[in-house]
Amino acid sequence: MNPGFADAVPGHRVVVENDANLAALAERPSSGDASFAALLSGERFGSGLVVDGVLLRGAHGGAGEMRVLDLVEGVGSSDGIGATARRLVAEALAAGDVPPDSPLAADADASVLFRAAHDGDPVALGIVDRLGDRLARVCVLLVSLLDIDRVVVAGAIAEPAGAVIDRARAWLDGAGFDPVPEIVASTLGADVVVLGAVAHAVDAVRAAPLSFALTTRPAVPAP
Numbered sequence: 001m002n003p004g005f006a007d008a009v010p011g012h013r014v015v016v017e018n019d020a021n022l023a024a025l026a027e028r029p030s031s032g033d034a035s036f037a038a039l040l041s042g043e044r045f046g047s048g049l050v051v052d053g054v055l056l057r058g059a060h061g062g063a064g065e066m067r068v069l070d071l072v073e074g075v076g077s078s079d080g081i082g083a084t085a086r087r088l089v090a091e092a093l094a095a096g097d098v099p100p101d102s103p104l105a106a107d108a109d110a111s112v113l114f115r116a117a118h119d120g121d122p123v124a125l126g127i128v129d130r131l132g133d134r135l136a137r138v139c140v141l142l143v144s145l146l147d148i149d150r151v152v153v154a155g156a157i158a159e160p161a162g163a164v165i166d167r168a169r170a171w172l173d174g175a176g177f178d179p180v181p182e183i184v185a186s187t188l189g190a191d192v193v194v195l196g197a198v199a200h201a202v203d204a205v206r207a208a209p210l211s212f213a214l215t216t217r218p219a220v221p222a223p
Contacts (some may be wrong), residue, residue, distance in 0.1 A: 008016065024037070039153045039154060044079060044083065048050050102124075155193075162185060
């Protein structure tokens, strides 16, 4: 995934791991022993899956890949919330649905969309509803296949997309699914994958501490 990285740290162990799996490892403390999915949701959907406290990897390490979303009605692709938000704004602009004084007329970025929705922009509110409905369908797929307790929407998009998550919750509450999964926003922001990498490294040391060579550093002379 990062060619040549191992050469940059000679003598050290290098482990390659999926980013969504790392997000799931980072979210373990907040989810306890629950069965849950950490759903990276920015540019593309990708999920790290924990069932009965165990991270699922699959026969080829592909557990949690979301290519199946291409076939899910109302979703249509694995594009995440951020990417889909930009596409829907662009479509609204092309259709002439965005008034010239709307903030969406100047910038199609997802953060602008969410601020505009918060301020009551009708086009932005409609797009947020569509994003929430789409997220809910993704969550239904995960819950139906894995019988998980919660979906943690993770990544930098999680906090600004609070209205999308609220809409997804409302969609699920009214859709008659039982049980309804808990959908929450990660509090770890853009650092969730990095924090998961640190947790993964700590797990590796704890699992086999004697397999790591000990090194000593020269003592720093007192000032």
